[in-house]
Amino acid sequence: MFAKTADTITKKLQENNSISSEQYEICRFGFQQGLTILLNAVTVIVIGVVMKELWQAILFMALYAPLRSYAGGYHARTATRCYVYSILLMIAVLLAMKYLYIPTFICIIALVISCAVILILAPVEDANKPLDDIEQVVYRKRAYVIMAIETFFCVIAILYGAKQVMLCFILAFTMTGCILIAGKIKNGLNRYSNII
Numbered sequence: 001m002f003a004k005t006a007d008t009i010t011k012k013l014q015e016n017n018s019i020s021s022e023q024y025e026i027c028r029f030g031f032q033q034g035l036t037i038l039l040n041a042v043t044v045i046v047i048g049v050v051m052k053e054l055w056q057a058i059l060f061m062a063l064y065a066p067l068r069s070y071a072g073g074y075h076a077r078t079a080t081r082c083y084v085y086s087i088l089l090m091i092a093v094l095l096a097m098k099y100l101y102i103p104t105f106i107c108i109i110a111l112v113i114s115c116a117v118i119l120i121l122a123p124v125e126d127a128n129k130p131l132d133d134i135e136q137v138v139y140r141k142r143a144y145v146i147m148a149i150e151t152f153f154c155v156i157a158i159l160y161g162a163k164q165v166m167l168c169f170i171l172a173f174t175m176t177g178c179i180l181i182a183g184k185i186k187n188g189l190n191r192y193s194n195i196i
Contacts, residue, residue, distance in 0.1 A: 002039075006032035036079070043083075044090060053094045056168055060093055063150055063172035070143040071122040073179035074186055075129060089175060097167050104158065107170045111154060114173035117180055118147055124183035127190060147173075 010028040013019045019027050040061075048057030076082040096102075102110075123139035125131040131139060154169035 002032050002035040005035060039083070040086065043087060047087065047090050047094065051091070051094045051098065053098060056097050056164060057090060057094060059165065059168040060090070060172055063169060064175060067118075067143065067146050067150065067172060067176050068179065070139045070146060071118055071176055071180055072124040072126065072129070072131075072139065073176070073181075073183035074124075075126040075183070077128070093171050093175065096171060097164065102167065102170075104163075104166070107166060108158065110170050110174050111151070114170075114177040115147060115151060117177035118143060118173070121180040121184060124180045124187070126183060126187070 006028050009031050010019070010024055013027060014021065014024055044057050044061050045054065048054035051057070076085055122143040123131060123136060125136075150169060150172070154166060154173075157166040157169060
């Protein structure tokens with residue numbers, strides 16, 4: 001999404017002898033990732049402010065992003081599509097938190113099912129992000145650790161009756177589980193289409 005901007009910044013640094021030609025690709029990638037993260041953070045804040053759910057938006061993303069990055073799942077084919085899907089996901093989550101009444105026992109059931117899906121499926125690789133055997137093991141362990149820590153704090157939120165905090169956790173787990181299932185289906189369809 002920010003490939004041209006990152007390229008321009010990196011070329012300027014190289015022209016000013018701030019970086020060597022060996023460092024060019026690493027710096028370009030870093031700038032591109034940094035700009036993408038900045039755009040996503042600003043978008044989350046803007047959506048949160050507009051919907052009057054700022055802390056919920058920030059907490060949801062703080063829970064969802066690390067779990068999603070190691071659990072994997074469905075990936076859009078382009079950075080622009082990924083950005084649009086992320087916006088739609090954030091809006092849907094905040095609308096659910098704001099307008100849906102979800103009883104605590106349903107939240108607990110959703111938590112158990114989502115954790116089971118994550119335990120069984122994670123990590124789900126994508127054609128754009130294939131994982132070797134070592135990465136599979138490392139990503140699985142990290143996804144499990146993140147899930148365990150977040151589950152611990154989710155249980156505390158449930159015990160203390162912090163409904164909005166609990167919903168942030170539950171929706172982060174549920175969305176991750178759905179993205180993993182979608183990724184598995186996409187991978188299966190891709191394999192099937194390659195066979196025929």
